[in-house]
Amino acid sequence: xxxxxxxxxxxxxxxxxxxxxxxxxxxxxxxxxxxxxxxxxxxxxxxxxxxxxxxxxxxxxxxxxxxxxxxxxxxxxxxxxxxxxxxxxxxxxxxxxxxxxxxxxxxxxxxxxxxxxxxxxxxxxxxxxxxxxxxxxxxxxxxxxxxxxxxxxxxxxxxxxxxxxxxxxxxxxxxxxxxxxxxxxxxxxxxxxxxxxxxxxxxxxxxxxxxxxxxxxxxxxxxxxxxxxxxxxxxxxxxxxxxxxxxxxxxxxxxxxxxxxxxxxxxxxxxxxxxxxxxxxxxxxxxxxxxxxxxxxxxxxxxxxxxxxxxxxxxxxxxxxxxxxxxxxxxxxxxxxxxxxxxxxxxxxxxxxxxxxxxxxxxxxxxxxxxxxxxxxxxxxxxxxxxxxxxxxxxxxxxxxxxxxxxxxxxxxxxxxxxxxxxxxxxxxxxxxxxxxxxxxxxxxxxxxxxxxxxxxxxxxxxxxxxxxxxxxxxxxxxxxxxxxxxxxxxxxxxxxxxxxxxxxxxxxxxxxxxxxxxxxxxxxxxxxxxxxxxxxxxxxxxxxxxxxxxxxxxxxxxxxxxxxxxxxxxxxxxxxxxxxxxxxxxxxxxxxxxxxxxxxxxxxxxxxxxxxxxxxxxxxxxxxxxxxxxxxxxxxxxxxxxxxxxxxxxxxxxxxxxxxxxxxxxxxxxxxxxxxxxxxxxxxxxxxxxxxxxxxxxxxxxxxxxxxxxxxxxxxxxxxxxxxxxxx
Amino acid sequence: xxxxxxxxxxxxxxxxxxxxxxxxxxxxxxxxxxxxxxxxxxxxxxxxxxxxxxxxxxxxxxxxxxxxxxxxxxxxxxxxxxxxxxxxxxxxxxxxxxxxxxxxxxxxxxxxxxxxxxxxxxxxxxxxxxxxxxxxxxxxxxxxxxxxxxxxxxxxxxxxxx
Numbered sequence: 001x002x003x004x005x006x007x008x009x010x011x012x013x014x015x016x017x018x019x020x021x022x023x024x025x026x027x028x029x030x031x032x033x034x035x036x037x038x039x040x041x042x043x044x045x046x047x048x049x050x051x052x053x054x055x056x057x058x059x060x061x062x063x064x065x066x067x068x069x070x071x072x073x074x075x076x077x078x079x080x081x082x083x084x085x086x087x088x089x090x091x092x093x094x095x096x097x098x099x100x101x102x103x104x105x106x107x108x109x110x111x112x113x114x115x116x117x118x119x120x121x122x123x124x125x126x127x128x129x130x131x132x133x134x135x136x137x138x139x140x141x142x143x144x145x146x147x148x149x150x151x152x153x154x155x156x157x158x159x160x161x162x163x164x165x166x167x168x169x170x171x172x173x174x175x176x177x178x179x180x181x182x183x184x185x186x187x188x189x190x191x192x193x194x195x196x197x198x199x200x201x202x203x204x205x206x207x208x209x210x211x212x213x214x215x216x217x218x219x220x221x222x223x224x225x226x227x228x229x230x231x232x233x234x235x236x237x238x239x240x241x242x243x244x245x246x247x248x249x250x251x252x253x254x255x256x257x258x259x260x261x262x263x264x265x266x267x268x269x270x271x272x273x274x275x276x277x278x279x280x281x282x283x284x285x286x287x288x289x290x291x292x293x294x295x296x297x298x299x300x301x302x303x304x305x306x307x308x309x310x311x312x313x314x315x316x317x318x319x320x321x322x323x324x325x326x327x328x329x330x331x332x333x334x335x336x337x338x339x340x341x342x343x344x345x346x347x348x349x350x351x352x353x354x355x356x357x358x359x360x361x362x363x364x365x366x367x368x369x370x371x372x373x374x375x376x377x378x379x380x381x382x383x384x385x386x387x388x389x390x391x392x393x394x395x396x397x398x399x400x401x402x403x404x405x406x407x408x409x410x411x412x413x414x415x416x417x418x419x420x421x422x423x424x425x426x427x428x429x430x431x432x433x434x435x436x437x438x439x440x441x442x443x444x445x446x447x448x449x450x451x452x453x454x455x456x457x458x459x460x461x462x463x464x465x466x467x468x469x470x471x472x473x474x475x476x477x478x479x480x481x482x483x484x485x486x487x488x489x490x491x492x493x494x495x496x497x498x499x500x501x502x503x504x505x506x507x508x509x510x511x512x513x514x515x516x517x518x519x520x521x522x523x524x525x526x527x528x529x530x531x532x533x534x535x536x537x538x539x540x541x542x543x544x545x546x547x548x549x550x551x552x553x554x555x556x557x558x559x560x561x562x563x564x565x566x567x568x569x570x571x572x573x574x575x576x577x578x579x580x581x582x583x584x585x586x587x588x589x590x591x592x593x594x595x596x597x598x599x600x601x602x603x604x605x606x607x608x609x610x611x612x613x614x615x616x617x618x619x620x621x622x623x624x625x626x627x628x629x630x631x632x633x634x635x636x637x638x639x640x641x642x643x644x645x646x647x648x649x650x651x652x653x654x655x656x657x658x659x660x661x662x663x664x665x666x667x668x669x670x671x672x673x674x675x676x677x678x679x680x681x682x683x684x685x686x687x688x689x690x691x692x693x694x695x696x697x698x699x700x701x702x703x704x705x706x707x708x709x710x711x712x713x714x715x716x717x718x719x720x721x722x723x724x725x726x727x728x729x
Numbered sequence: 730x731x732x733x734x735x736x737x738x739x740x741x742x743x744x745x746x747x748x749x750x751x752x753x754x755x756x757x758x759x760x761x762x763x764x765x766x767x768x769x770x771x772x773x774x775x776x777x778x779x780x781x782x783x784x785x786x787x788x789x790x791x792x793x794x795x796x797x798x799x800x801x802x803x804x805x806x807x808x809x810x811x812x813x814x815x816x817x818x819x820x821x822x823x824x825x826x827x828x829x830x831x832x833x834x835x836x837x838x839x840x841x842x843x844x845x846x847x848x849x850x851x852x853x854x855x856x857x858x859x860x861x862x863x864x865x866x867x868x869x870x871x872x873x874x875x876x877x878x879x880x881x882x883x884x885x886x887x888x889x890x891x
Contacts, residue, residue, distance in 0.1 A: 254752050339753050674749045707749035715750070 026067040028096030030059045030078050038063025039100060041118070041376075042080035045420075046073040047087070053077075053420040057373045061315045066373075081110045081118050112183070113208040113228040115455065115465065116217050116425050117376070117415050122543060123463050125486025125500035127153070127211040127554045127592065133232070134603075136204055138638050138647050140682065140699055140724060142245075142268065142289075143196040144207070144229065151209050152594045152610025152634050155653055157627060158711040159194055163211050164556065165588045165614035166224020166535070168627035169660070169711055171566060173511045174580075176533075178214060178222040181229050182322060184364050184382035187221055189433035190405035190440055192509035195386065198326035198360040200306035202243060202272050203285050205232040211592075212537045212556065213504025216467045216484035219429065219449055223504040223535045223560075231322065232274070234281030234310050240273035240728055243287075247722025249294035250705050252343070259343050263292035263299075266720070281310035293331070294718045295343035297351025300330035304360075317369040324362040332356050332390065335713035339669035342715040346667065358388040375416040378427075382409050401517060403437035405510070418454070426452035433475075433510070440514040445475035453484070461490040465500075473507055478532060480505050496543045504535040508564055512580040523577040525569075531582050534561045549597045559619070560586040568662050578662070586625055590614040603640045610634040626658040627712075643686030645697075651678045659712055667713040676708040676716070694727035760869045764824040768837055768853070772881030774816050775841065782840040783852075784812040785822040785877065791833035792862065792888030796849050813837070822877075832865045834888060837879050851888055853879035862888075 030042045042059040046067055054073055057065045059080075067073070076096060077087040083100035090096070114124040121128050129151045141147040145156045155162045157169045167176040173191045180186055187194065207229055214222035246267035251258055270287035284307040293299045304326035311319045332354040336342040345351035364382040371377050389402035413427035433445040453467030464487045471480045486500035508530035516526050541554035562582040569579050590613040597607045616628035624630075631654040638647035653676040664671035684697035698721070705719035764787065774780060787809040788799060802808030811822040835855040842848025855863040855875050865873065 253748070256752050339750065342750075669753065672750060676749070705748075707751065709750065 026065075026070065026073065026076065026090060026096065028065055028076065028098060030063045030065070030080065030098045030100060032083075033099035033101040039080050039083070040370075042078050042083075042098075042100070044098075045077045045079070046070050046090075047075045047077060048072040049074050056417045056420060058370055058376060060370055061312065061318065081120060111208050111210075112230065113180075113214075113226055114210050115453070116183075116413065122490070122494075122496045122545070123488055125463075125465055125488050125498040126502065126539060127541060127552075127556075129153070129209045129211070129594075131207040131209075133205050136201075136207065138645065138682070138684075139649070139680070140245075140697065141201060143201065144194075144199050144227075145196045146701075147201075147207055148209070148227070149651060150634060150636065150649060151207075153211055153592050153612040153632065154209060155629055155632055156710065158714060159196060160711075161194065161227065162628070163209065163225035164558075164590065164592065164612060165616045165625070165628040166558070166560075168565075168625060170564075173515075174506065174509045174564060175221060176223040176506055178218055178220075178226045179229070180218070180226065181324070181362060182231055182320075182364055182366065183228060184362075184366075184380055184384070185218075185221075185407065185409055185431075186229075186362060186384055187407075188386040188405050189384070189407040189445075190386070190403045190435045190437060190509065191511040192221060192506075195326065195358070195360045197300075197302055197328055198304055198324060198362075199229060200231065200285050200287075200304060200324065202241075202270050202287070203231045203283060203306050203308070205230050211554075212500065212539055212558075213482075213484075213502040213535050215471075215480075215482035215504040216469045216502055217451060217453070219447070219451075219469060219471050219482070220473075220505060220507045220532075223506045223533065231306070231308060232283060234276060234283040234308065235274045236276050236281075238273070238275030240271070241726060242728065243268070243270040243272075243724065243726045245269075245722055245724040247699070247720050249717065250719040250721075252707070252718060253705065256340060257343055259296060262294065262296065262343070264294055266291040266293075266722070279312050283308040294720075295333065295336075295345070295715070297331035297345040298333040300328055302326065302328040302330075313367075313369075316371075317367065320364075320366040320368070322362075322364040322366075324360070324364075326360040328356075328358045330356050330358075335667045335670065336715060337668065339672050346713070353391070355391040356388060357391070358386065360387075361385045375414060378413045378415070380409075380411050380413075383407070384409070401437075401439045403435065403440060405437075406434045408432040408434075421457040423455040424452070425454075426450075435510045437510075439517045440510050443475070443510050443514065445473070445510070447471060447473045447475075463488045471505075473532075476507050476532060478507070480532065494545045497541070498543070499538075499540045501538045502536070504537070505532050506564075507532045508580065512564055515580075523575075524566075525577045525579050527579045527581060530564060530580060531562055533563050533582065535559065547601045548599060549595065552592075552594045554592045555589075556591070557589040558587070560584070560588070566660075566662070584625075585619045587617045587619045588614055588625075588628075603638075605637070605639045607637045608635070624657045626660055627656050629653045629656060643689045645684040645686075646682070648679065648681045651680075652676065653678075653708075653710075663712045670713045673709050673712075674707075676710070677704070677706050678708070678716075679703040679706075692727075693729065694725060697724045697726075698722075699724065758870060759872075761872070762824075762826050762829060762867050762869065763872045764827065764835075764865060764867060764875065765821060765872075766874050766876040767819055767821050768813065768877045768879060769819050770817070770879045770881070772879075772883070774881055775839070777815055779841045780815060780839045781842075782812060782845075783815060784810045784838055785824075786810050786834070786836050786838050787824055787827060787832050787865070788834040788836075789830060789832050791864075793890045794888060795890045796847050799849070800846055810838075827867060829868050830866075832867065834862050835865065835875060835877070836888070837877055849889065850884070852881065852884055853877050854885055854888070856885075 030039045040061045044057045044065045045053045046055045055070050059065050075087050078098045079085050084103045086100050111128050112118045114128045148154050153164045161177045175192050179194045210226040214226040249264040268289040272285035274283040286305045288303045291300050306324050308322040332351045333345050335346045337344045337346050362384045367379040369377045384407040387404045409431040411429040415425040418424045429449040431447045435443045449471040451469035456464045467484045469482045482503045484502040488498045490496045513530050514526045515524050537558040539556040543552045563584040564580050565583050566578050567581045592612040594610040612632040616625040633652040636649040655673045655675045659671040680701045681703050682699040687694040700721045702719045708716050710716050789807040809824050809827045836851045837853040838849050841850050
């Protein structure tokens with residue numbers, strides 16, 4: 001009987017405590033278990049004894065969270081990207097401190113692009129690759145395209161990015177892959193092209209690549225995929241660095257290819273600084289580069305500057321403002337003279353004398369705010385302006401082509417949990433394009449869009465994701481609906497199956513519709529009747545990740561409708577000319593496998609392998625699409641040991657089975673092509689080992705001096721060897 | 730490091746045998762001379778005893794000339810010929826690598842009698858819009874197409890001196 005009484009009293013006391021607890025304020029803070037710094041934006045979940053989530057909240061700017069009057073809560077769980085999920089039993093008499101330990105398995109495992117909010121790649125139903133800062137640094141790419149070539153499934157033809165065969169060679173206009181800088185579009189409003197050399201390579205934190213249509217979230221141009229370049233966050237402590245980089249291209253081994261007058265040298269000097277003044281975090285860089293090139297009429301001078309400021313407006317609101325400015329003065333190289341003289345341009349006088357000046361400016365304002373307990377508001381605005389002008393070939397003549405293109409873009413997004421297992425993201429997007437050009441005319445194109453998506457977790461190991469975007473584009477007199485649907489299933493820890501469907505579209509660029517010019521003997525005429533092109537894609541995949549290796553495999557099937565291609569037109573009035581037309585339906589399917597091995601579980605050795613197979617077919621003619629490599633292999637290895645770093649990367653791109661017959665007729669040997677085998681290698685030594693605060697690296701690109709083309713009539717860069725010195729405080 | 734070395738070796742082995750694109754082989758200049766074309770026949774063919782041999786003749790000499798000059802020219806290589814079949818509506822002829830030089834007369838001739846050294850007539854010849862015979866200056870690498878038209882109902886002026 002006494003034992004029964006004790007139990008009864010204990011039960012009563014426990015129940016009283018529970019009732020008291022349920023009416024108590026639950027107040028806590030989330031911190032990094034290693035550094036002790038607070039973690040804002042962590043998802044905090046209160047759970048009942050069965051593990052059911054009763055309420056969710058997001059930690060504020062100071063890492064704190066606060067729940068009131070939640071009944072039956074017994075534990076609190078914190079989830080933050082890059083950290084291990086951590087649960088603690090509630091205590092109600094003091095501040096709850098949740099210390100999160102970094103999760104090494106989530107290295108390369110986060111994305112903000114695939115779902116418009118930060119999430120783990122394993123929860124994303126579409127193939128997504130992330131190149132982290134240390135991967136970028138170990139390869140020291142000079143431009144973004146140099147980095148993209150290391151990502152499985154991605155190939156680059158001149159300035160055009162091709163994800164799993166979605167793009168071919170389109171004369172530099174109308175990218176079928178959307179490029180973004182910190183989540184804002186960065187395709188020129190006139191040509192829809194990318195400015196790789198304007199991006200601040202030393203300030204990039206990571207590059208995210210979503211493979212597959214992304215128009216349900218991002219609208220036009222996300223036909224074949226999305227690339228999001230994310231810049232670093234300013235440091236708390238002041239630090240700066242100076243990077244000096246200089247090298248030289250090799251001479252070709254064939255005597256008839258050699259051009260003795262070429263300098264072939266290149267160099268870049270870059271300075272950057274980061275720190276916090278008061279409570280404003282600042283990050284900035286300035287760099288100047290000169291490249292004499294390995295061919296005539298292809299040299300450039302360039303500079304670019306980048307400044308980013310993080311301004312905390314309140315405890316739960318932060319404003320980030322970034323400014324990017326870049327200028328390039330380059331030769332007007334278009335195609336080679338022939339395969340007998342591939343380093344000499346087809347129109348030498350024009351390439352050498354008609355210098356092209358391009359200016360790029362991008363101003364981004366990004367406001368992040370936590371509203372109430374669990375709603376995140378994000379407002380982004382950016383102004384992206386490009387300008388190019390071409391010097392006259394002969395002094396005193398009037399200048400040739402020029403174009404000024406401005407993109408004003410604004411969007412507002414709200415993200416919030418609609419229920420304990422449903423997370424909603426929705427927003428509105430408006431943009432305005434303004435083009436003034438002597439080649440394309442003057443045009444203004446507004447657009448408006450609404451988008452929404454929901455993430456639903458019916459079970460702990462199942463995530464279902466659905467989204468829809470409606471775009472209204474009065475300039476093209478169209479409205480477009482882009483849905484997406486996906487799911488992931490994790491039957492065992494670290495084994496994830498995924499499946500997705502998505503639709504993409506691209507409205508024709510101003511250039512494709514209104515260009516009227518002569519380019520290297522090609523007469524190009526306008527076509528104002530162009531319509532948008534569309535894609536639909538389904539994908540299934542599996543991912544398995546351990547401490548020592550990760551495996552990923554995907555099958556995909558895509559269709560493209562109304563593809564815009566340059567066509568040869570014959571007319572009695574105008575003779576023979578080129579015009580962009582909606583001509584083709586296409587079918588692309590294939591598979592992709594990636595393996596990443598870290599045999600020691602750290603960065604002592606890291607080996608990665610990617611293989612992509614694409615079957616690209618014109619479904620009208622049943623012929624292979626031009627400029628789509630069928631096989632793509634990327635193999636890399638890098639090691640870090642006692643301040644010594646070694647890396648080697650190998651890339652195989654099978655030769656294009658089909659090229660543009662028009663080009664082959666107009667450009668001598670314009671259809672010359674081979675399989676590409678490219679080896680890049682690097683070695684670095686941390687001079688701090690000998691008391692000097694600097695890093696010295698030696699890099700060789702195209703080490704074996706292999707001769708190949710990526711774009712027709714353009715020999716890819718010859719072997720280059722460069723020395724880089726990085727020093728800082 | 731073992732893996733890395735193996736990787737290096739495999740890669741270098743895989744690609745070191747090939748240098749990729751290379752200059753196209755030098756183009757051997759074409760030194761051949763060809764004169765070719767189609768002979769179109771209209772009208773009524775003469776009976777075979779009036780058309781014992783039909784051939785295309787390429788003659789250095791300018792008309793008029795004698796039949797004997799043509800026959801001797803065949804032996805001296807200053808006249809080329811390519812025989813044709815009887816009653817073939819349209820057929821091609823070819824002179825491959827005739828001696829370089831100037832040829833003033835290209836015609837279709839027929840042996841219209843028993844004597845091969847005298848009984849010949851021209852039934853069609855290459856002429857310009859004014860009706861004058863076309864002169865061919867054949868040099869190394871030349872490739873010329875010249876069609877010929879024969880109307881048996883309207884034979885041309887004869888080049889032969891009787």
